[in-house]
Amino acid sequence: MQPKPVAVRRESYEGRGADGRFYLGDAPGLLDALVPEYRGQVKLIYMDPPFLTGERFVIRARAGEGDWKTGRSSLTLPAYDDDLDPESYYALMRRALEASRELLRDDGMLFLHCDFRASARLRLILDDLFGPDSLLNEIAWVYHTGGTAKRYFSRKHDTILFYRKTRSYDFNISAVVAPPVKPRQNHMRKHVDPDGRVYRSIRSNGRVYTYYDDDPVPPTDVWDDVSHLQQRDPQRTGYDTQKPLALLDRIVRCASREGELVLDPFAGSGTALEAAKLLGRRFVGIDKCALVPNILRRRLDGAPWELFYPEPQIPEGDCRVGILSGVGFYHARLEQVPMPWDMLDNWALGYLEGDRFRVLKQSVRSRKEPALLPELEVPVFNGTLGLRLSDVRGKSHHYALDASDFNNPNV
Ligand SMILES: C[S@@+](CC[C@H](N)C(=O)[O-])C[C@H]1O[C@@H](n2cnc3c(N)ncnc32)[C@H](O)[C@@H]1O
Incomplete structure (x- = not known):
């Protein structure tokens, strides 16, 4: 039989766990539209907008069984153009950040991922909207991929601006501690306790500080332990600016709890949404690239979520x-x-x-x-x-x- 074409605005997927939504369309307008429904309900916002590079980004897509078997991408499709002039870019970002602040809970937090190109002016916008005291960290995500520059120092880090909405923000550092990789400072005195655990001690201002070698270590504001995706990384979706899941795992773990709502208004390949799904958080994603739903159908498989088309x-x-x-x-x-x-x-x-x-x-x-x-x-x-x-x-x-x-x- 010949089926009848129909117009559909949204699709829903059944599954287990916390539910999610994805809106295909323009972030500022969609964020404004979400405010009446979600005002004060979002615990964590992670944003990874275009970086003001002037570049065009693509997706290397796999077409057909042959490509999926070999891991080859036979089709290169435009994903998005990062080509706004600076004034339009900062106007868009201000609007997106204004709506984001409205959406955040009082104990909520926002992480804005950017680099040297836009970090200074984005920080001024955030200071203006959140208050300069609300900047908790300027995180440097350090990686070692890419080429070597000859006319300046090679650029090997992104900046993640981490803001709280109010003083009563709910940050959970113990959720992201890692096992120690090397013993702590060797200038401290080394001891062994009755249980055989090695610790170091140092006296400072009349107090003795002790540190066990096997104590888990919380991350600092320099993240050099999360590597960028390698060319053949199995996580790769083909989306040019995809971030590693481990990066989003850290952010989602420390700034939200199970069942709470995570929002990513520039979701791209859906890394933050997948991290939210895996950690049992509810999620809302937005992106204007029409290729994103196909990626999400893979990454969000098994979760209950809804996809909203703009038309x-x-x-x-x-x-x-x-x-x-x-x-x-x-x-x-x-x-x-x-x-x-x-x-x-x-x-x-x-x-x-x-x-x-x-x-x-x-x-x-x-x-x-x-x-x-x-x-x-x-x-x-x-x-x-x-x-x-x-x-x-x-x-x-x-x-x-x-x-x-x-x-x-x-x-
Ligand atoms: C740096 S990428 C995000 C990558 C993502 N974090 C990931 O891991 O795949 C920026 C995204 O912003 C989207 N974008 C750019 N301008 C937008 C707009 N006005 N509204 C919605 N999405 C937009 C692009 O389509 C792109 O997917």
């Missing part, structure tokens, strides 16, 4: 599906899709409820499962059976499957 997605091209309706289930087989098969990135079967598509089963290409399943099966529910096809370029096509046509070979 209804209307399909183009011919699609044919074979439907089998059994006792208590529908079984759908893709017979023809409106794109070359290798350009189909993922597809889903579920139910249409107004302009919402409730996904019950999906097949998504991945390293583990490079081939798409040609058939999916879902239980019978009230409502209209629906289908979504998403191509590698980020376009989603939604269709309704009319139950009265299922056993009619002429439709």
Whole structure:
């Protein structure tokens, strides 16, 4: 049968754990729109906006089973252009930060990831909105990837500006302590306690300070223990400016607790959203790049989350599906899709409820499962059976499957 194209504004995914949302669209406008619903409810905001580089960023996408098997990316697609003039950039950031402050809880915190290009003016904007006393750290995330400069010192760190909303912020350093890598300062006297543990002591101003060699160590404001993603890192999604999960794991752990809400308004490949999912935090993400939903369908697999499109997605091209309706289930087989098969990135079967598509089963290409399943099966529910096809370029096509046509070979 030939399914009927339908306009869909949002998709929901079933799963376990804390729930999340992702909005495809422009951050400042969406943040303003979120304020009435979420004012004072967000515990942690992590933002990794464009850095004012003037560059164009891409995604190296995998198209088809062959690419997923070999790990090759045969398609390079534009992801976003970091090309705003400085005045427009700072106006956008001020607006996004103003709304962000409204969204934060009184015990909430904001981490703004940037680099030498914009950190000075972003800090002034943040000082203005949050108060200069609210700057807790200027974190240097130090990495060793990239080339070597000849006309200046090689730039090997990003800056993360860490602000609190009020003095009663809820920061949990004990959640991010790490085992010691080397014994502490050797100028201290070394002792062994009755249990055989090694500790060092030093006397200063009449007080004796003791430090055990095996005490866990909290991070300082220089983060040189989280490496940037290597070219062949299995975490890599192909998104140019993807950050490592370990970086976001640290931020999410120390600045939020289970069940609390984490927001990333420039979510990109969804690193912060995945960290939130893995740590049982609720999350809201925003990004204007149409390629992001395909990445999130992989990274957020298993979590209950909703995807909001800025405008209804209307399909183009011919699609044919074979439907089998059994006792208590529908079984759908893709017979023809409106794109070359290798350009189909993922597809889903579920139910249409107004302009919402409730996904019950999906097949998504991945390293583990490079081939798409040609058939999916879902239980019978009230409502209209629906289908979504998403191509590698980020376009989603939604269709309704009319139950009265299922056993009619002429439709
Ligand atoms: C540095 S990347 C974020 C990378 C992300 N942290 C990750 O780990 O993948 C910046 C993101 O901001 C998005 N972006 C830029 N301008 C935007 C805007 N006005 N509204 C929403 N997203 C925007 C880009 O599409 C890009 O994905």
